[in-house]
Amino acid sequence: MKIKLRHLLPAFIFFFTSIVSAQNFVGLTMDNYSGVNGVIINPSAVVDSNFRTDINLFSMSSFLGSDYYSIDLNAALESEDGFSFGNSIKTSATNQNQFFLNVDVLGPSFMFNLNPKSSLAVTTRVRTFLNFNNVNGMIYEDMEDGFNSEEDYSFELKDFSSTVHAWGELGLTYGRILMDTDSNFLKAGLTVKYLQGAGATFIHSPQATGQYEAQTELLTTSGTLSYGGAVGFDSDDIDFNDLTSGFGADFGMTYEYRPDNGLEEEKGHSDYKFRLGLSVTDLGSISYESTVTTYDLDETVDANRFDQEGFRTVLEQEYEGTEEMKDTKISLPTALHVMGDYNISKHFYVSVQGNLSLVSADAEHANRIINTVAATPRFESKWFSFYLPVSMRQYDGLAMGAGFRLGPLMVGSGSLISNVLGDSAKTTDIYAGLKIPIYR
Template identity: 50%
Template sequence: MKIQFSTKLLCLFILAYALNLNAQSYVGNTVDNYAGIQSLISNPSNVFDSRFKADINLLSVSAFGGSDYFGISVSDIINSDEGFDFETDAEKFPTDANHFFVNADILGPSFMFNLSPKSSVGFVTRVRTLMNINNINGELFENFSEDFDSDEDFNFNQENLSGTIHAWAEIGLVYGRQIVNTEKHFLKAGATLKYLQGAGSIYINSPNLTGNYDAANETLTTTGQLIYGTSEDFDNDDINFENLTQGFGADIGFTYEFRPTTTDSLTRKHNKYKFKIGASITDIGSVNYKDASVTTYNMNATVDASTLEDEEDIEAFLENNYTGTESIVNQKIKLPTAFHLLVDYHLAGKLYVSLQGNMSLVKDNSMFANSIINSATLSPRLETKWFSLYSPVSMRQYGDFAWGAGMRLGPLMVGSGSIISNLISESTKTTDIYLGLKIPLYQ
């Protein structure tokens, strides 16, 4: 399996928008009591006391991406007669510290089933690709992406630039168990142990980089230091899932339910709670790449910026214009460790409302690591055995508001955490979509 990449590292935001990618997975769907396998991604304790005898995932895909640098109007794209040009038609919001992010998550063949009255197990396969570029100067980015084809001078001061692209596969074994079950109180716990197979990584870091561009002479003068690295045998033009390296990871979670009206007539096929609280930490761990290349460049130089359009990628531009010191090291790439908190309230009948928070436990400027973007999502839903309808409303990091819709119809699920806001907004900064097909075996 291969994933193709454009190799101007900082221009990967184009890939995010071109593929409609956006940084949580399956927004709105995972809180459904019938989400099954998908719910294990945010909290492994959901494997126990589910509404299924067994749940078998065939294939599910979730993609999430965006930037606080670009704002686009979906209606302008739809109504454009001559095609939408991101460079000229998109609204731009350059700052001293812009961010770009992509999260693509593919759930392969996976299953979960009840092992005993007090325990359940699951088996999950995933392929994931994450990209984070943090604290990049927006004006520098714009000129770099346009090969410095500008008639105006500009200065920049950039601090704590970091960027990591990482692609990996994982196989997870999930175990969940009842901890407490009294008349009104119920507590369960779960954990996922993951065997990771890393496909490759690119990373860039600069604690401080200042400079100026002279338009008349087409020269770029910079001062500072920049670190650029790749995993062993990493091909800038594609990430190959054939030569893999190993790592280990884990998720852990708990769910408490308050059950004021539990009776003997309510069985596993029924929701019994008035409200429940779930808490989890996901993606603990890392992938270790042996013989990774890390080059530290001395950026104290004046270079001919017009040569950028002739360079194949940023690595070639750095090698041809700056002095670098290369080291071969064993490099760990950390997973996007995150904390998740869910409060779900049963309104009446088949109506529920949930509030979910997702918070990265990885600092923005961390080198050799990916992170999710922080978000808070309020999601009302209609939930039945064969059909669920939900409409999540989110506030996402970097000030973006998202309003989406999704549905589950038996074995099919489809939705987006931002489709409504994308359609009505004149300048949306994030977008996401997901769909999946499974075989649910209900209680």
């Protein structure tokens, strides 16, 4: 079956925002009652928590977007024909458009205390990332629409790359209190991850140019493009039967200023005036035995064939390629997370969190997160928390959402409010989960 990204993206946007759509647990990870969900962002969260143990049954977070597409959900919802995308979808073609998707499923996981100064966590995760970097929006649009342009034009691809990667993780986290004085508290954590890669596909072109002639509907190209993937991997039908091993790691530290520590016998855990956190996640990679074909793009072809037969078929039949077997290392989406959290009063907090990719946008054989900065005021208590995140997102702009934790249930979004009220949504996201919290 031929599936087009143009058709999938609006469906994803509607699906996620309909459920109550957050960028990987936005708001929740700042909660002092996030438990094992906070460990995947900063491993030091495992120690000195508000839990005797915390058991995650199932949690899912997903993020989707592009600076090429935008959608007006209000226009789609208010259509005379019922819900319809119709004219509610707009496109913004540039020489370097970006497309991105990540899905993070946290499976059965738990954390527990070893002693007053140290704790352990065991996590299981399944993750899928898709990045299309530096896509020429004009040629992408014509390939999707069947080259119906009535005018001649030229285009250029520079540092174009795409990586689709799916893998599982088994993580072991250890956290320890390093300092606990009258006012100053410091803890650190490390997660070691055993990776099980399902596979990856990848495309890369350092430089390519082309000309489309409308009268003859011919496409003339030049340059090179490499296309490859792990042996036996099908990105349209991902399974986890034939796995490849690898290793990864996360590490983090958290400092808390507790000016009143010691005044109350049970003081501690969430009782700080402010805290600062720093972590690096997803260090590591997985190597796959791959088939890689490098194509010489110096050719002229019937442009309509791309729509009729698909990009890969035309590439294999019309362009000269050199195939080789090689080991290809797919790097994880390494990221830096910086956090500041201020306790306004007993149950009210406001935090600022920055998530920065440590993988460059033009990196080959790698995935990357989208850079964000989020400010999140929240109400927090043992059985209930409510979050109102406001974030600035790379390739999009301002996003606003909401989320809550009610005992074992977690639901939230970093973009629901802005997607519903705004007229140009370029990103959307969701998280939801169920756990068994056992408090102190």
